[in-house]
Amino acid sequence: MKIAMIGTGYVGLVSGVCFSDFGHTVVCVDKDQRKIDMLERGEVPIYEPGLDALMAKNVEAGRLTFTRDLPTAIDGAEAVFIAVGTPTRRGDGHADLTYVMAAAEEIAKAAKDYVVIVTKSTVPVGTNRKVREVVAAANPELDFDVASNPEFLREGAAIDDFMKPDRVVVGVETDRAAAVMSEIYRPLYLRDFPIVTTDLESAEMIKYAANAFLATKITFINEIAALCEKVGADVKQVSKGMGMDNRIGNKFLHAGPGYGGSCFPKDTKALARIGQEYASPMHITETVIAVNEDTKRRMIGKLQDLCDGSFNGKTVAVLGVTFKPNTDDMRDAPSLTIVPALVGGGARVRVCDPQGQHEGEALLPGVQWQDDPYEASKDADLIVLLTEWNEFRALDLDKIASSMSRPAMADLRNIYSADVARDAGFVAYESVGRIGFP
Ligand SMILES: NC(=O)c1ccc[n+]([C@@H]2O[C@H](COP(=O)([O-])OP(=O)(O)OC[C@H]3O[C@@H](n4cnc5c(N)ncnc54)[C@H](O)[C@@H]3O)[C@@H](O)[C@H]2O)c1
Incomplete structure (x- = not known):
């Protein structure tokens, strides 16, 4: 055909x-x-x-x-x-x-x-x-x-x-x-x-309903993660325990810096708009959109805490800026909220991403691009793990910590753990939905 x-x-x-x-x-x-x-x-x-x-x-x-x-x-x-x-x-x-x-x-x-x-x-x-x-x-x-x-x-x-x-x-x-x-x-x-x-209408609706549901699942675990931090629970264990329930499933249940990408942000907004148009409000989806924005802002607060309250004059290495690994797509990536906050706050920002530079250069002005995560973190005050590329999953943390000016890590994808970071020589570690240190 x-x-x-x-x-x-x-x-x-x-x-x-x-x-x-x-x-x-x-x-x-x-x-x-x-x-x-x-x-x-x-x-x-x-x-x-x-x-x-x-x-x-x-x-x-x-x-x-x-x-x-x-x-x-x-x-x-x-x-x-x-x-x-x-x-x-x-x-x-x-x-x-x-x-x-x-x-x-x-x-x-x-x-x-x-x-x-x-x-x-x-x-x-x-x-x-x-x-x-x-x-x-x-x-x-x-x-x-x-x-x-x-x-x-x-x-x-x-x-x-x-x-x-x-x-x-x-x-x-x-x-x-x-x-x-x-x-x-x-x-x-x-x-x-x-x-x-x-029929035509159901097919159109299936796509929006599916994407809004997945965005809801991510946002739900992100909100649970915020509560875990307050009550001393570990969201990774919570996700595991929840996800083993076949009615729930373990996909899209990983806490992180908020969803981004070419689909979830725009499709949740469009569904909310369709609901308003037909006077059938999409309350859950509207809340998901708001909570996702809060989640991204909450991450900026974490980074600020790790920088003693101010980004001014600090050197920050950001590993990963695409909205997820294995793509060069930067559309609505959390990095587009987080990196400008660092730059705007006066930090010197070094960015390393296996595929993101081509798209990212125009979108993230004022940053220095580095090919190598070890070069990016040299003399830095903070390293931020923002996209879980395989390249960042088994870093030599001892080497990174010993090359930093003040070894602090924001692990916004929960790749490592407080114990691993402490053993490698980090003096501060924050992740999402788990207790960090100091
Ligand atoms: N990206 C995803 O992961 C994904 C997944 C599922 C569904 N979708 C949906 O699929 C659609 C496309 O998404 P995308 O990410 O591929 O978009 P994209 O922006 O990557 O690509 C769209 C392409 O269409 C071209 N184009 C626009 N008007 C044209 C015309 N009149 N004639 C010829 N070419 C034209 C543009 O030049 C561009 O290359 C969107 O509605 C999106 O929501 C995307």
């Missing part, structure tokens, strides 16, 4: 590459010439483990191509996927649908034969119907269906998530569209991965 993928970001590129690996012929479109140039040279514009090899394999096999020209891409395609960004709209928290609607209109103007227009972007309930209206208005003659196919992949594990999903959600209105979607996902269906077929 021929498929066109509009947008070659984290979702569009991974989906396009994986669909081509299923055996479909895929043309990926992006309006960003720089990205298309890179892709045509065989370079991957984002960091996603394994994507370069899978992309090369399918380009080589002649199933995967890239273009800026949307009409060429959709010529003969039975399905056109919209995988463009839906960022938070400035001012009101709503999802900005400008890119989705622009793509829908472009598809409508270029399409000639029957096509299923599939929205993969995360969009508010009702968007697929609006897409249908936009397409029908732009090209009244066109024979088409719309489908909702929200994506659940996680950056850093995107290929595995796409190839071995917990489920694929497909919202359709007609048997004809359902047949096209079944054909696209047949390789997964044949391997017993469940396909959940719903």
Whole structure:
């Protein structure tokens, strides 16, 4: 089957590459010439483990191509996927649908034969119907269906998530569209991965409900962590004890500096906004958004305590700035709140991240980038572990402590422990939801 993928970001590129690996012929479109140039040279514009090899394999096999020209891409395609960004709209928290609607209109103007227009972007309930209206208005003659196919992949594990999903959600209105979607996902269906077929609205809602629920789970354990610190409990043990209950599960139950990334912040805000619009308030989600902001601020307080109340004149090494490991994505990362607070408070900040520098340079002005965590912590007054990259999980803490001017550590991912830090020579250690010292 021929498929066109509009947008070659984290979702569009991974989906396009994986669909081509299923055996479909895929043309990926992006309006960003720089990205298309890179892709045509065989370079991957984002960091996603394994994507370069899978992309090369399918380009080589002649199933995967890239273009800026949307009409060429959709010529003969039975399905056109919209995988463009839906960022938070400035001012009101709503999802900005400008890119989705622009793509829908472009598809409508270029399409000639029957096509299923599939929205993969995360969009508010009702968007697929609006897409249908936009397409029908732009090209009244066109024979088409719309489908909702929200994506659940996680950056850093995107290929595995796409190839071995917990489920694929497909919202359709007609048997004809359902047949096209079944054909696209047949390789997964044949391997017993469940396909959940719903109406358009339910598919759209599943995505927001799932993300808001996961953000709630993270935020819940972060709030429990704050209480653990007060009552002398250890949140790692609490998470373990809770997570072993099959009704709860151990995923998304790790206390940390607050959720970030390209999805949870914007999708929780959008869901809260949808609730307000329909006079059906999302109280839990609204509280999650507020508690997450408090959590990030609480981390700044911890760092301040470790710096004797003031960042002024201190040297701080920050290890990890991407919103999670194994991605270069900096969107809404907790580092974007925490690092500016350090810089603004007068600290000299050194930053080390295996993949974050390219994106981070523009977003974190006034910091010094270092490739090596040991160089970054030399003569520092504080080391902050902010993203749990594997590179930071087995550091030689003795070496770090002995090179620091005042060995203090803020372990905001609970990688180490107070005992380990004390034994290595640290004079102060703080983590999240556990008792530190002094
Ligand atoms: N990033 C994730 O982990 C993730 C996971 C699940 C769902 N999603 C959702 O998927 C959607 C895409 O997210 P992303 O992170 O891939 O976004 P992204 O910003 O990385 O990529 C979007 C791409 O679309 C391109 N684009 C925009 N309008 C276009 C047009 N008219 N024609 C051609 N190209 C166009 C942009 O140039 C950009 O390259 C969002 O709705 C997001 O919420 C993201």
